[in-house]
Amino acid sequence: MKKIAMIAAVAALSASSLTMAQSFQEAFDMNRAMYGAGATFEWNGATYNTNYIEEELASKPANQANAEALIAAAEAKYKEAQEAGFAWRDNSKYLKQAQEALAAGEFQKAMDLAARSHLQSRRGVEQAAYAEQNWILAVPPVN
């Protein structure tokens, strides 16, 4: 009986430790939801901000080199999302608009649009990884 209780406790602990390994994302998501971009939060003794990587990239100086670099990154991420089969509907539209803004010399606008496309593609890639592990949970169980 004692052995069974021990097994159950360790199994439960294994499960909870797996959950704890994901808690940075939970902390980030919670702080982002509560405070939006530009805030900071503590996690495991260190300080982090609530910005998405795309917001960091789009806040660099607005010039041609930075706009081109961000568009190139967004295009690469879009390709990755497409290959996973999880590109979102408006990604290509934002990229096209970013290219048009770049051609017109509107560098900040180009960077904002490319950042938006990059964020959508990144989310699509994350969605693909999540789906691969979890899609089966939606199937009605066999009785």
Add this chain to the structure above:
Amino acid sequence: MKIIKTTLLAMSVAALSQSAMAAKTGATLDTVDPEADRIALQDYMKNRFPDTPIDEYINGIYAVDAASRAQWEEIEEFPPYELDLEAGEELFNTPFANGKSLADCFENGGIGIRQHYPKWDDARKTVVTLEMAINECRTENGEKPYGWKKGPIAQVSAYMAYTSRGSEFVIDIPNDDAKAAYLDGKKFYYTKRGQLNLSCADCHLTGTNRLVRADLPSPALGQATHFPVVRSKWGDIGTIHRRYEGCHRDSRSEYLKVQSETYRNLEYFQTYMSNGLVVNGPGSRK
């Protein structure tokens, strides 16, 4: 030492319980069981709508929502697909320039065969939909293919479906290659995607008969039986792939081309889920 042994045993139990769950539910080619999936879906619907007989699911949302059904029955008094049926019959019987016709490309002259489509083509290792077979017949006989989503392709398909009305779907999954295509379609159906993070199942399984804005999504069971359909929103007749494109786009995904392999596998899965239900296409829908 004893504690270490017990710990290892416990971790094995935890790992085994996870793999056992995956084995039961059919996420891999080794474990997927189409017939168990079909029965599980029927059981789900019986539980959700205990007063609805299984054979009623060919009528989509009209099987489970009385108010929608009353409107639909009024519409069906003068079926909006009647003219398309006549046009489809005429197109079906019009000989090609080489003297042959669509009837020459199908078993039984193309009459009463809808219930076997989509079917697995083992030589090409792919799923062949009825619309694909119609267009392949045309091109093999020197004719231009029809457009894929509406118009003549849907009219001919509607006529062929009409000749099968009342026959039970008998979609066959003859081997592991076909089962892989079925699994691909099943996975697509249950996978969340797009900016709205929606799967087909979100609307048509858990979300069926629950308002999505002003719409009530149809049940997942029997969705393939009544296509092609005249949709009030379209104002004309269209194929099931036209609907796939719309649904996929509505989830804010980058949608696929109609008759792509993924959509054909999806149709294969969905129609297998309709096995045992009768063909009632063409239909009319909101």
